Every structure is written in structure tokens, then in C-alpha cells.
Amino acid sequence: MPTASLFFTGVLGAAVRHRALIVLALLLGSVALNVWQWKRAVTAPLRTENRALGAALVAVNDMATQATRDSAALLAEMDALVERGRTTRVVYRRAASLTPLPAPCAPGADRIQAVNEGLGPSESTKRE
Numbered sequence: 001m002p003t004a005s006l007f008f009t010g011v012l013g014a015a016v017r018h019r020a021l022i023v024l025a026l027l028l029g030s031v032a033l034n035v036w037q038w039k040r041a042v043t044a045p046l047r048t049e050n051r052a053l054g055a056a057l058v059a060v061n062d063m064a065t066q067a068t069r070d071s072a073a074l075l076a077e078m079d080a081l082v083e084r085g086r087t088t089r090v091v092y093r094r095a096a097s098l099t100p101l102p103a104p105c106a107p108g109a110d111r112i113q114a115v116n117e118g119l120g121p122s123e124s125t126k127r128e
Contacts, residue, residue, distance in 0.1 A: 084120075091117055
């Protein structure tokens with residue numbers, strides 16, 4: 001056995017130790033790479049779902065922004081319609097109070113004209 005101890009303690013022993021360290025470093029690198037690949041494989045569905053949820057969030061945000069703009073426009077249009085209805089009602093009431101009808105009569109030409117004036121020209125009756 002003395003020759004074996006000389007072999008490992010001599011020049012050849014140092015080369016074997018260096019080779020063993022290199023093999024150990026390569027083995028540790030391989031294990032680390034395998035762990036990293038395993039973690040990537042396990043979390044791949046989660047990353048895909050995360051991307052899909054992110055895209056859905058962007059779409060919902062865009063819809064909410066557009067809904068806010070549309071809502072403001074619709075409210076403005078509704079306010080215009082309400083004001084037009086008030087004007088029409090006032091004009092019609094004024095005409096109705098000036099020409100009271102007997103019970104069995106239908107609205108006369110004056111009332112119809114007052115309603116038409118209150119409503120203003122429609123898209124189909126506008127003259128260019």
C-alpha cells in the first residue's frame with residue numbers, strides 16, 4: 001500500500017484531485033441547470049396564464065375607458081333630449097291654454113302647430 005499513498009500524494013495525485021474537482025464542478029453545474037429547467041417547466045403554465053390575464057386586464061381597461069367616454073356623450077345627448085322635451089311641453093301648454101277645447105273636440109291646428117314649433121325640424125323635414 002505504500003505505493004498507492006505515494007500515487008495520490010505525488011504529482012499524479014494532484015492531477016487526479018484537479019480532475020475530480022472539475023468533474024464535481026461540472027456535476028454541480030449540470031444539477032443546477034436541471035433544477036432551473038425543471039422550475040421553468042413547472043411554472044410555464046403559470047407564466048402563460050399570467051400573460052393571458054395581463055392581456056385581459058388591458059382589454060378591460062380599454063373597455064372601461066371607452067365606456068366612460070361613451071357614458072359622458074350619452075349623458076350629454078340625454079340632457080339635450082330632456083331640454084327639448086321641456087321646451088316642447090312649455091310651447092304646447094302655452095298653446096293649449098290660449099285655445100281651450102270643448103270636451104268632445106280633438107286638438108286643433110293651433111295646438112299641432114305649437115307642438116311642431118316646439119319640436120323643431122326633424123331630420124326628414126329639414127330643408128337645405
